[in-house]
């Protein structure tokens with residue numbers, strides 16, 4: 001059996017049997033997985049994180065049949081201290097927990113967010129980058145009305161229709177020069193959208209895509 005080193009963020013801790021701990025993690029190479037920590041609930045507080053949600057650890061992982069077992073912690077890359085526990089962090093972790101499968105590029109997005117100050121702006125950046133990465137929204141590669149492929153940027157897009165609108169189907173309310181967070185934010189602001197509205201809009205879309213409700217959204221109010 002082979003042991004590998006892996007950097008991972010803890011999304012959720014799930015008490016398991018008497019002493020074991022099951023961690024839902026997002027790893028740099030393994031993507032989203034469940035990790036078993038034998039005696040994880042009894043391990044003395046040697047590690048500051050104590051396997052808390054939102055921590056990023058470098059560990060040794062062994063694959064036993066279809067299970068991943070954490071056999072050791074090499075280093076704690078990031079531990080959120082109490083004052084850093086923010087509603088935005090809980091919401092980000094809940095979103096990543098509820099998404100069925102995630103690849104390694106999502107790890108970098110989450111890592112960047114967790115090690116930031118978890119401000120509204122950091123969260124919005126995470127959310128929008130994630131949606132673009134996963135091609136969830138906005139639909140920028142083909143017209144949301146007729147499905148015709150986009151030729152090139154700049155394009156006309158509609159905040160409310162959810163993406164690119166080709167010239168035959170009318171015109172959107174914003175112009176986009178490229179598909180990254182900064183340009184999206186700039187264009188949305190240009191039409192007078194507030195960041196909070198934009199955030200709610202993206203969260204609504206994600207909830208409907210996943211057919212779920214994010215309970216942590218309550219914390220933002």
Ligand SMILES: [Zn+2]
Nearest residue numbers: 143146166169
């Ligand atoms: Zn069209």
